[in-house]
Structure formats: structure tokens, C-alpha cells
Amino acid sequence: MSAATRRRLRGRVAIVGAAESDELGKLPHKSAFALHAEAARNALADAGLTKQDVDGIFCAGLWMASETAEYMGITPRYIDGTQIGGCSFMALVEHAMAALETGLCEVALITHGESGRSRVGMPGTRFGPDSVRLQFENPFGLYGPPTGYALAATAHMRRYGTTSEQLAELAVSTRQWAELNPRAMMRDPLTVDEVLASRVIAWPLHLLDCCLVTDGGGAVVLTTSERAKDLPRPPVYVLGTGEASTHVYVSQMPDFSNWDAARLAAERAFEMAGVAHADIDVAEFYDAFTIVPVMGLEAAGFCAPGEGGAFVSGGRTAPGGAFPMNTNGGGLSYTHTGMYGMFTLVEAVRQLRGECGPRQVANAKTTICHGLGGMFSASATLICGTEVP
Amino acid sequence: MPDEYRGPIPVPLPETRPYWEAARRHELTLPFCTACGAFFFYPRAACPTCLSGALEWRRVSGRGRLLTFTIVYRGPRDFPLPAPYVLAMVELDEGPRLMTNLIDVEPEPERLEIGMPVEVTFVDVNDEIGLPHFRPEARR
Numbered sequence: 001m002s003a004a005t006r007r008r009l010r011g012r013v014a015i016v017g018a019a020e021s022d023e024l025g026k027l028p029h030k031s032a033f034a035l036h037a038e039a040a041r042n043a044l045a046d047a048g049l050t051k052q053d054v055d056g057i058f059c060a061g062l063w064m065a066s067e068t069a070e071y072m073g074i075t076p077r078y079i080d081g082t083q084i085g086g087c088s089f090m091a092l093v094e095h096a097m098a099a100l101e102t103g104l105c106e107v108a109l110i111t112h113g114e115s116g117r118s119r120v121g122m123p124g125t126r127f128g129p130d131s132v133r134l135q136f137e138n139p140f141g142l143y144g145p146p147t148g149y150a151l152a153a154t155a156h157m158r159r160y161g162t163t164s165e166q167l168a169e170l171a172v173s174t175r176q177w178a179e180l181n182p183r184a185m186m187r188d189p190l191t192v193d194e195v196l197a198s199r200v201i202a203w204p205l206h207l208l209d210c211c212l213v214t215d216g217g218g219a220v221v222l223t224t225s226e227r228a229k230d231l232p233r234p235p236v237y238v239l240g241t242g243e244a245s246t247h248v249y250v251s252q253m254p255d256f257s258n259w260d261a262a263r264l265a266a267e268r269a270f271e272m273a274g275v276a277h278a279d280i281d282v283a284e285f286y287d288a289f290t291i292v293p294v295m296g297l298e299a300a301g302f303c304a305p306g307e308g309g310a311f312v313s314g315g316r317t318a319p320g321g322a323f324p325m326n327t328n329g330g331g332l333s334y335t336h337t338g339m340y341g342m343f344t345l346v347e348a349v350r351q352l353r354g355e356c357g358p359r360q361v362a363n364a365k366t367t368i369c370h371g372l373g374g375m376f377s378a379s380a381t382l383i384c385g386t387e388v389p
Numbered sequence: 390m391p392d393e394y395r396g397p398i399p400v401p402l403p404e405t406r407p408y409w410e411a412a413r414r415h416e417l418t419l420p421f422c423t424a425c426g427a428f429f430f431y432p433r434a435a436c437p438t439c440l441s442g443a444l445e446w447r448r449v450s451g452r453g454r455l456l457t458f459t460i461v462y463r464g465p466r467d468f469p470l471p472a473p474y475v476l477a478m479v480e481l482d483e484g485p486r487l488m489t490n491l492i493d494v495e496p497e498p499e500r501l502e503i504g505m506p507v508e509v510t511f512v513d514v515n516d517e518i519g520l521p522h523f524r525p526e527a528r529r
């Protein structure tokens with residue numbers, strides 16, 4: 001699709017409801033589906049709609065999207081179960097936009113629920129014994145996400161001179177946002193030295209370079225911008241979207257020091273939105289590990305390749321810094337259920353509505369949510385605004 | 390020793406079985422696309438560059454260079470290599486890259502240089518599977 005065609009989609013749909021589950025954190029008393037339903041209930045109430053209004057369901061869990069619909073007693077006429085990892089939700093906004101614009105559905109509900117920590121009602125592993133992962137990666141001790149992300153962190157540090165101190169600064173700045181957010185799981189002040197002194201999980205990544213592992217859910221509701229005018233909340237317009245996938249398995253990453261999918265996704269989103277990088281007031285960059293936003297900022301064009309470490313230094317992304325980023329406290333300090341992307345969407349909506357209290361970024365009019373899927377495998381980008389330029 | 394191996398053991402697919410059969414003989418062989426004239430990895434039934442099915446298995450040198458690595462301090466339970474161990478990506482002289490363990494080297498960041506030459510060595514884990522590990526190569 002040409003840039004001109006995509007530009008015509010700018011501002012055609014809006015997020016009209018956004019919410020999280022009642023609780024986030026360690027929730028052994030709630031199943032993953034319960035968290036889906038709780039978030040959906042809250043987001044629909046926020047939108048001033050009911051589940052009877054929903055005709056499009058969009059889920060990225062490890063189940064069929066129709067199973068989530070069944071649990072909630074919804075009979076969708078448009079179903080999308082795209083699963084490309086934690087950025088699936090930004091991609092699902094793009095898919096919902098397409099469905100709403102063509103009239104294939106009128107109210108789109110995107111939900112997330114994951115018992116990432118307590119593992120209540122979660123499916124088993126996605127990887128069978130004859131999968132690529134089990135044949136060609138796990139026999140060498142690839143173990144959970146930290147080992148895979150560390151391969152990229154090493155490549156980035158050795159190629160560009162990025163330092164552990166720079167990565168730690170990002171964790172500290174993100175914690176400072178969490179200190180301002182009563183819902184954040186980790187709110188104690190943090191120092192660079194504490195990050196560097198935390199135990200090494202997979203060199204060069206320390207424990208405090210890694211995100212939390214939590215239980216929780218979130219949901220957003222979208223409809224056409226025309227219909228949004230009749231709903232109670234101020235519309236958050238979808239200005240730009242982009243998604244891309246280069247691989248799944250980390251051993252297939254094209255360039256370990258650059259995140260190619262993120263570059264492709266962000267280029268498309270900026271092209272569609274027609275906004276400049278300088279127009280972004282609030283940034284929500286997926287932070288499963290400290291290296292991820294560093295490489296994400298480079299890929300999305302906020303700095304040149306190799307300059308991400310310097311970019312996040314000096315408290316630039318912290319409260320009061322020049323580039324407010326991960327204002328809820330991020331996956332590092334707020335919550336991280338496993339597929340964190342939904343929480344970037346909810347935070348962006350809250351910032352654009354001015355609901356964020358002590359962590360509110362003044363005059364926030366344009367946001368970017370930049371997502372990660374798999375092992376730097378996929379990416380999806382969403383640019384939203386309070387107005388259509 | 391084979392009876393004691395408790396790490397993950399690959400289960401071949403039809404398109405990967407020749408790779409593992411060769412590894413059992415301590416030979417590193419890769420799929421070669423005769424349409425592209427190039428190797429690729431991991432083994433598939435179609436060339437990821439041109440989708441051709443005109444493929445051959447060819448033995449490669451087993452030499453390459455360290456592409457990137459991590460030193461894993463917390464590995465999976467029962468993993469045969471004691472932590473810390475080196476999980477590495479190697480780029481073979483023939484082009485393809487594969488994940489492996491770098492052994493016979495101190496697991497220290499300052500001992501590991503991107504681009505250092507490495508060579509394959511096989512570890513038998515049972516009667517059917519040998520795993521390609523790599524070690525520093527003195528040749529270059």
C-alpha cells in the first residue's frame with residue numbers, strides 16, 4: 001500500500017476506551033482469562049459501551065481469539081488472533097483500523113490477559129521437541145529471554161561502545177517514573193551502582209536490566225472517529241501505524257546490533273502519521289530489557305545507530321528530562337506480564353487524556369508506542385494524537 | 390556418558406535429519422541451494438532466499454568466526470555445561486550462522502573477541518545425536 005493511501009487512513013479511527021485489570025502484580029487467585037475479562041469490562045465501561053456493542057474481537061494470546069470471545073460471551077463477526085509477541089497489540093490496532101475503515105466491524109475490542117508470573121490458566125510451551133528452537137537453539141543453553149537478548153546486547157556494546165552504565169541509567173530513569181505511579185510494582189529509588197551490582201543473569205545483562213514478570217490484563221476499544229464523537233471520553237486518534245517481522249528465532253536475527261523490524265515498522269508509522277520526531281511529546285518504548293529501548297530508539301530514528309546508549313544517558317528519559325519515556329514505569333518497574341505492549345497503549349491513552357497525576361507530561365498531544373515481539377523478531381509502532389493534523 | 394546426558398536433545402524433522410545424521414558422524418553438513426548457489430541454515434525443505442526445492446547436502450569446513458555471545462550465569466536445570474558457559478553465534482566461512490557453545494575458553498568477556506576464529510568440535514549426547522560445539526582456532 002502506498003504511503004499516500006495509508007496517509008488517508010490517518011485519524012480515521014480512535015481509541016475510545018482503555019483500561020487495565022483491577023489488579024496488577026502477583027495474582028495467583030486470577031486466571032489469564034479472568035484478567036482478559038476484567039480488563040475488557042473496565043475498558044468498555046471507560047468507553048461508555050457494552051459488550052453487546054462489540055462486533056470485532058482482537059486477541060494475541062496463545063489461545064484462539066475465539067476462545068477469549070467465548071469466555072466473555074461475545075459473538076464477534078470479525079476475529080483476529082494475530083500473535084507476533086508483545087507488540088501484537090500495536091499491530092492489532094492497525095488491523096482494527098483496517099476493519100473499522102472498511103466497515104467489516106464497528107466496535108473493536110482488543111484484550112490482553114496473562115498470568116505471566118503465577119501461570120494460572122496458561123497454555124503450555126509453544127515449542128515442540130522437533131521445533132527449530134528445540135533442535136538448533138535450546139541444546140546450547142538458550143534459556144528464557146535473557147540469554148537471547150544478551151546476544152544482541154553484546155553485539156551492540158562491542159560494535160558501538162555502548163556501556164553497562166548507560167543501560168543502567170535507563171533502568172534508573174524508568175524507576176523514577178515508577179516512583180510517581182502508585183500502581184507500579186517497583187517504586188523504591190534505584191541507582192546506577194545498584195543496577196550494576198545486581199547479579200549477572202546472562203552477561204552483559206544484570207538482574208535489574210531485566211523486566212518484571214507479573215500477572216495482569218489490559219484492553220482498548222476502538223471505533224470510527226465519527227462515532228467516537230458521540231462517546232463520553234475524548235477520542236485518541238490513530239495517526240500512524242506500522243508493523244514488520246524479520247524472523248522468529250534469535251539465531252535468525254539478521255544483524256545482532258540493529259533491530260531491523262523496528263526500523264521498518266517505525267518508518268511506516270511516521271510516514272502515515274505525517275508527524276516529525278520532534279512532535280512526539282511522550283514515548284512508550286517496550287522495555288523487556290534495558291537494551292531493547294536503546295536499540296528501539298535508534299531503529300525508530302530518534303537517534304543514529306549506535307547512539308542509543310548516549311541518548312538515554314543523563315536522565316534524558318526520566319521525569320523532567322527532555323524525552324519523557326516509559327512514563328508508567330515501564331516493563332522494568334511498572335508491570336510486565338509477558339506481552340507488555342498493551343500497557344504502552346493504555347499509558348499513552350492516559351497521557352493524552354491528561355489523567356496521569358504526578359507523572360503527567362504537560363500538554364501531551366502526540367505519543368508513540370513502539371513494540372517488541374519475540375527476540376527482536378517483530379515490531380509494531382503506533383502514533384496517536386489528541387487531534388488529527 | 391551418553392546415559393547421563395540430561396540436556397535438551399534435538400528431535401529431527403524430515404528436512405533436518407541429514408544434518409543430524411552427519412553430526413553423528415562428526416561432520417558438519419549444510420543444505421546448499423543449487424538455484425542460488427549458496428548455503429543456508431537452519432535446514433528447510435525450501436531455500437529461504439528463492440524458495441527452490443533443488444537442494445543438496447554439502448559438507449562445510451567447520452571453520453568460522455565468533456559473531457556474538459553471552460556468558461550465561463543462570464542456565465536451565467540439568468544443563469550439561471556448568472554455568473557460567475558461553476552461548477555463541479558463529480558465522481561459518483561458507484556464510485550461514487548457527488547457535489552453539491564456545492568451549493575450551495575462559496568464560497570471561499575480555500577473553501572473547503567478536504570475529505575471533507573458531508572451529509567445530511562435536512559432543513556426543515546419545516547414540517543418535519552429536520552437538521556441534523566450537524572452540525577457538527589457532528590457525529588464523
